[in-house]
Amino acid sequence: MAFPNSTKYLIVGAGIHGLSTAWHLARQLQATGNGRGEDILVIDKTAIAAGASGIACGVIRNNYFQPAMRELMAHSVSVWDSDPEAFSYHPVGYMQISPESMHAGVATIFDQQRAIGYESIFIEGKDDCHNYMQGLFSDWQAQGITSVLHEKRGGYANNTKAIYGLAGKAEAEGVRIMTGVAVTGFRRGNGSDAVTAVETSKGTIVCEQVVVAAGPWAKQIWDMLELPRSISIKGRDGHMHHDVPMWVYWCLEEGTLGIDPEIQKTNDGEMPPVIHVDTDAPLFSDVDGSLITEDMWGIYYKPDFNFGGIQGGAAPYEVKTPPDEVAVDPYGVDSPDFIVGDEFAHMWCSALAHCQKRFSGQIPRYKNEPSGGIGAFTPDSFPLFDRFCENVYIIADSNHGFKMIGVGALVAEELCGKHSSLLEPFRFARYAKGELHPVSNSPFPWS
Ligand SMILES: Cc1cc2nc3c(=O)[nH]c(=O)nc-3n(C[C@H](O)[C@H](O)[C@H](O)COP(=O)(O)OP(=O)(O)OC[C@H]3O[C@@H](n4cnc5c(N)ncnc54)[C@H](O)[C@@H]3O)c2cc1C
Numbered sequence: 001m002a003f004p005n006s007t008k009y010l011i012v013g014a015g016i017h018g019l020s021t022a023w024h025l026a027r028q029l030q031a032t033g034n035g036r037g038e039d040i041l042v043i044d045k046t047a048i049a050a051g052a053s054g055i056a057c058g059v060i061r062n063n064y065f066q067p068a069m070r071e072l073m074a075h076s077v078s079v080w081d082s083d084p085e086a087f088s089y090h091p092v093g094y095m096q097i098s099p100e101s102m103h104a105g106v107a108t109i110f111d112q113q114r115a116i117g118y119e120s121i122f123i124e125g126k127d128d129c130h131n132y133m134q135g136l137f138s139d140w141q142a143q144g145i146t147s148v149l150h151e152k153r154g155g156y157a158n159n160t161k162a163i164y165g166l167a168g169k170a171e172a173e174g175v176r177i178m179t180g181v182a183v184t185g186f187r188r189g190n191g192s193d194a195v196t197a198v199e200t201s202k203g204t205i206v207c208e209q210v211v212v213a214a215g216p217w218a219k220q221i222w223d224m225l226e227l228p229r230s231i232s233i234k235g236r237d238g239h240m241h242h243d244v245p246m247w248v249y250w251c252l253e254e255g256t257l258g259i260d261p262e263i264q265k266t267n268d269g270e271m272p273p274v275i276h277v278d279t280d281a282p283l284f285s286d287v288d289g290s291l292i293t294e295d296m297w298g299i300y301y302k303p304d305f306n307f308g309g310i311q312g313g314a315a316p317y318e319v320k321t322p323p324d325e326v327a328v329d330p331y332g333v334d335s336p337d338f339i340v341g342d343e344f345a346h347m348w349c350s351a352l353a354h355c356q357k358r359f360s361g362q363i364p365r366y367k368n369e370p371s372g373g374i375g376a377f378t379p380d381s382f383p384l385f386d387r388f389c390e391n392v393y394i395i396a397d398s399n400h401g402f403k404m405i406g407v408g409a410l411v412a413e414e415l416c417g418k419h420s421s422l423l424e425p426f427r428f429a430r431y432a433k434g435e436l437h438p439v440s441n442s443p444f445p446w447s
Contacts, residue, residue: 001176006206007041009415010198011213012183012221014044015053017395018213019166019177020079020408021415026173028412037174041207043200045182049163051215055332055373056402057254057313058162059274059300060154061094062118065105065440066382068425069400074118075422076406077153086169087405088161092302093273096149097133098442099280099296103147105440110149123148136266139357144281156274158306159402166405185224186210186389194390195225209415210392216328218376218396219247225389233379234434244431249326249374250399253344254313258367261303263358264310275312276300277355278442285346286353286360292346298443299351309367310359314348315443319374326374333370340372375399382437385411385426 009025011018019042026037044050060080062073080089098106103124110122123132129148133140167177185199197206214221223229230243266272278298285292301312319326319338327337345366352359377398378384384396385407395411397404410420430436 001178003202004041004176004205005203008035008039008207009041009209009211010205010207011040011042011211012198013051013213013215014042014048014163014167014177014179015051015213015215016163016166016402016405017215017397017408017411018042018044018211019048019163019170020405021211021213021395021411022175022177022408023166023170023173024409024412025415026170026175028416030173032416034416037170038176040175041205042170042175042177043181043183044177044179045201047179048167048177049160051217051331052373052375052399053163053215053402054160055371056159057300057311058156058159058402059094059302060089060156060403061096061274061276062113062120062151062154063094063096063109063149063276065109065442066437067112068422068437069382070109070112070118071116072407072422073403074116075410076404079406079409080157081153083165086165088158088165090155090157090271091153092155092271094151094154095273095275096151097129097142097145097275097277098147098149099144099278100146101280101296102278102441106147106149113151119152121150121152123150136272137356138267140355141357142277142279142281142355144279145277150273154274154403156302156304157402158304161306183221183224188389192390195392208391211395211411211415212392213395215397216249216331216374216376218394219323220328222246222394225392227388231379231431233431236434236436238434244379245323246379247323248377248379249319249321249323250316250377251319251338251372251374252313252316252399253340253348253372254311255340255345255348255371256304256307256367257310257349257352257359257362258365259309259362261305261309264303271303274300274302275355277351278444281354283347283351283354286350286363287346292350296443297347297351299348299355301352310352312348313372314344314351328374332373335373338372338374339370344372379431380436383426384428385423386428387414388428
């Protein structure tokens with residue numbers, strides 16, 4: 001394809017959000033007679049699925065303490081449900097298994113799931129939880145559990161296959177996808193903030209609308225657009241907090257236990273739901289019985305033929321390096337800084353054994369290969385979906401987002417002039433106004 005000098009819509013990033021936006025926008029332009037897929041160009045500095053979307057565990061759940069997140073996720077799950085084959089989506093369900101400190105919070109999630117018609121079951125009390133879990137897995141033995149939320153929808157999708165499925169759908173609508181083209185800067189109009197052209201490693205592209213879906217590289221594009229590096233936030237305490245860095249990085253820790261995924265089938269021989277356990281029970285080493293932690297800990301896992309074993313992760317950690325100095329590239333498994341090590345393998349495999357006896361003694365089969373990766377988080381760890389510089393739409397999901405395949409559909413509606421109430425709680429102005437999302441007692445920054 002010849003390098004295009006202009007396009008009506010330029011989308012930066014061929015991950016879940018860039019490609020979902022491209023696909024939905026093409027369909028909406030065609031449906032309304034306002035354009036066609038050929039008006040949309042997606043560029044990516046590396047390749048389709050080269051970012052976080054290509055390494056994500058791929059878990060899709062509704063379990064969020066924040067009502068706005070739940071409603072958004074319910075919308076996204078309906079997009080996953082629309083074509084499981086193309087998205088390599090496994091609708092096996094999802095379970096949030098929690099200690100007493102999270103009981104009341106998860107109970108409100110269940111109530112609100114019922115209110116929005118999202119099917120789930122809620123089990124309360126230590127014995128009932130244990131019996132329910134043993135009904136699924138006869139070797140269940142996790143301690144400190146007093147509630148189980150079993151979401152019947154959601155599950156997981158195979159990361160790169162899902163993204164290629166989206167790319168195929170976008171291209172079928174006429175969208176052009178060019179890889180190996182990196183955004184290096186933006187040109188503005190005379191006396192206006194609006195972007196008139198995007199400078200890239202291959203040349204300048206004149207455009208009318210820009211969509212930025214750069215995942216972990218959100219800060220780099222943000223800086224190129226000369227948006228504020230630090231912001232003021234009206235906190236939950238009612239006070240203004242100034243000079244809060246706009247972006248911080250967290251490192252996601254994930255890995256795979258290289259055993260037959262079939263081992264994790266349920267008592268009925270079915271593929272099981274994705275399991276997420278948080279507990280305050282002490283965690284002991286499955287190798288030598290030593291204490292790993294007495295603090296609250298959490299893990300998630302699923303049998304996954306794509307990863308070749310039991311795949312999952314534990315709570316991420318905040319990267320303490322100043323955000324300007326964090327090396328996002330090389331990304332993912334190629335990063336020398338942000339891949340998991342022996343400590344993660346020991347903790348995660350011991351935690352698996354804490355939950356189910358079948359995993360005890362299996363740590364030697366942990367796959368010793370690079371995994372994990374970083375994400376760019378907003379100041380409140382919730383997504384930012386908003387328009388900046390008049391014609392630049394930024395989709396920055398604060399690392400919540402592989403599951404959020406539907407956000408592109410809503411952004412496409414907004415690009416076509418229709419307001420989305422589901423996206424409204426995620427505007428930039430919420431920081432100054434103090435319209436922050438409630439926070440849960442989970443050890444994860446994204447629950
Ligand atoms: C290890 C890990 C596990 C995760 N697990 C889950 C999970 O189970 N469930 C879940 O919902 N979420 C998960 N996430 C989060 C999820 O992966 C991300 O939130 C989501 O994939 C972000 O999608 P995106 O389209 O915004 O960005 P990406 O998929 O990162 O795509 C951005 C693209 O932009 C391109 N790009 C960057 N800069 C430029 C530039 N200057 N010019 C041109 N192109 C550029 C990159 O090459 C990249 O391909 C996980 C994240 C990680 C790191």
